Amino acid sequence: MNNINEIVASVQKQPETFEEYLISYAEQVGELVNSYIPEGTHPDMERYLYKPLLAYSKNGGKRHRPLICFAACQAVGGDMPRATSAAAAIEHFHTAALIHDDIADEAELRRGEPCMHLTEGIGLAINAGDLALSLVNGTVMNDPLLDDATKVRVVTELVNMTQHTIEGQALDIGWARDGRYDITPEDYLVMATHKTAHYSGAVPLAVGAIIGGGTEAEIEALRNYGLDTGLAFQIQDDLLNLIGSEESMKKDFRNDITEGKRTLIVVHALQNSPDRDRLIEILSSKEKDPAVLAEAVAIMEESGSVEYARNYAENLTSIAKNRLTDMVKPSPSRDLLVSMADWFVNRLK
Template sequence: MKNITEILACVEETPATFESYLKCYADPVGELINSYIPHGAHGDMDRYLYAPLYRYSENAGKRHRPLICYAACLAVGGNPDCATTSAAAIEHFHSAALIHDDIADEAELRRGEPCLHLTEGLGLAINMGDLALSMVNGPVVNDPLLDDATKVRVISELIAMTCRTVEGQALDLGWARDGRYDIAPEDYLTMAIHKTAHYSGAVPLAVGAIVGGADDEKVEALRSYGLDTGLAFQIQDDLLNLVGTDEAKKKDFRSDITEGKRTLVVVHALQNAAPEARGRLIEILSAKERDPEVLAEAVEIMEEAGSIDYARSFAEDLTLNAKARLAGALSPSPYRDLLVSMADWFVNRLK
């Protein structure tokens, strides 16, 4: 198995854009990350635990979390091999969060395939999510490239990340359970920052900088950038689910309406739609509706309330401001430019 330095060396020049960076390294980095999934002492442990989790992680997204961890490390002049256990920890936490999230939401599809709790059963899926959680701190503790002080600092970041994500999930699930439709955009932002922005942006970047030997000022600049772009990432995902690309429509298109998600688009529409339209939107969100025509009706209500444009503009403003701040906080380098272009990639996916 190649380490990340060897993987990076296979490409003559650093990719010029974040999108090309993902395309270039997602597969080999995915293999490297998955090498941390062990085998069981008994064959049936592989059958019921390790092998299904490995297959689940193989069907991953674009691996942006480990890749931005590496990019942050490189942007501050660090050794990227020192970031591998942190990158793996965050990606396996992501798997755990998705597995448990799909169970809580009674979802059916994940990345175009049936959810793990449907293919393997509820109990085994919960157990696999628990296993993925157990792989968050272990690799860092055993990393021979990190000194003890760095390990403690990284693990503290991972523990805080886990807590914040669970807090955000509690808001998301609690609002759905209690049929809450009094949620304001400010409430949504608190939920999304906790549930998504920390582990999808802030922590991968901050930890990458920490293991790369950056000073506190650079660590916090990257964390701030990750919070803003991580939030934009979630808003972008919400939009793609409603009015997405052809690729998005082949997956779990408009499932957020079926699941009654309180996205930024939804909470804005609930505040700004006409009373009759608001009542109809609540009716659809409460019904676990799957009829494409009814789902389209809900999207039309959101569009007429200006909520699609509001969310898109909000994400664009986040990324524009974050990009300018990061460019001033780090020394010029190809990896700083890659991280800046990450914000552009988010915005372009919204159009």
């Protein structure tokens, strides 16, 4: 693996757009994140725990959480290497959340590969997710670059982030278990903000700013920006799962319908579609037939729900972008974070 310092140095050379930032550095940051996964003291620990977790983490996504943590640190004039452990910690939390989420949803694929609970069994998958969770606070507490006060503040952020995510997950799972179709868009926004926006936007940005020595005003401005764009990120993912052209080439395309997820598009359609009963029937049946999934999408489009969600996300990112430019001084890193909002909107079109 490349030297960690070399990876950090390369990421400091920021491209002009957020998309280029992701494309340029996802692989290097993935190596950095994986460098924090330890090795077992017994061969079978490797076989049943560390290797499955490492393999899962290597099949990573765009690594936007650690990358925006780095950008926030630099946006307030901080030293990016000091944010390395926190950036990795948040990505390990993401890994744990996905492993456990897939078990709860009885999902089959993650990033085009069979879910860990299918390849390793539910027990070992839960255990691997627990290991990833243990790496979150430990990674920060063991960082020699951070002083004790900063460690305590960052870990407090991570603990609160964990609680928020679990609260959102409880709503998501509970609604599905109880066959709840009375969920409103307002309910969805509470769930998605807790389940996704805190750990996918708010906390990576706030933690980066804390480690970078930002003012309280800068930290809160970046946190609020992360809440808004993190929520837009989730709405965007929900849309792409239904109508994204790239997603349509994947085997898990439209699996949100199969899993009966209460996305913003779905809950809006349940309130506004004359075909509500048929939509509930499809959402309740774990349907996989592409024709039936397409029928569900047509119901959502005809009720204006796809357009409603798209507009909601676009408005969120537009307002968030204006607030950020008002509160954080100009810099290439701030411009990169502004570009993140633009990237979200462009992917929705």
